[in-house]
Amino acid sequence: MAKIILIFASMSGNTEMMAHAVADGVTANSEKIEVIDIMDGLEVTDLEGFDGILLGAYTWGDGELPDDFLDFYDDLDSMNLAGIKAAVFGSCDSAYPHYGAAVDILMEKLTERGAEVYPLGLKIELTPDEKEEEACRTFGNEFVSFLKSPCL
Template identity: 50%
Template sequence: MNKLVLIYASLTGNTEEMSELITSGIEEAGGSATVKMADECSADILLDYDGIILGTYTWGDGELPDEFLDFYDDLENLDLTGKKAAVFGSGDTVYEQFAKAVDLLQEKLAERGAEIVSEPLKLELNPSGDEREACRAFGKSFASGTVGV
């Protein structure tokens, strides 16, 4: 079974809740994932995994949050060729660039050679109703594609 990691940053708990639902979906598909917060690990950890899921909120008008800045900078030195990846996050449509930090992470992963296997999952604030199932489905789909379940 392939090794999966989910790394996220959350300020208000919205992205944390998304990560829990995505992890639940991974488990429903028969997989498991190591879950870490972005400010508690280095990007080098990605080299130990076959599948990478990153989750973030967007700070201000489209910036990565402080918790992801060092991690993002460290990605510059990594070759992620052969890794499968996906990105998710929460945002607020009051800002001009909705959940732009999600796009920044996805672009960096692709630039470093990772294969982006799904469209990014972006939600307005916290997941509710059908969005909760969308998070679980995101995790199931990722696990199925990387684990072979």
């Protein structure tokens, strides 16, 4: 059984809703997942020993990571994530010029650190409705399949 961690930041609860739906998609495949709010004091070294990493973050302002994620993001520079599979999701707001930039920023950082990143980051406009929550569960399910596939 793979060891999977999901780390999220949520200000309004939208990304938290997504995180729980993604986790439901993972557990539907009989996989266990550890879900952590980044505000709970996570260190990047806590990623060691995991086979799969899921990151969820909302986009702040004109296309930035939320403040909650900044230290974690910077600390990722000390990690070698080769052999780890990862995926990113987040709530977005189309009122801003860079739609879902946090998803793109995190995908780029994970790739830079050597992780094999699921190529489709999931972006949901604001609060997920029932259909979008199902898309989050599907995303979690697809991540498990991606995790079990041979490395590229």
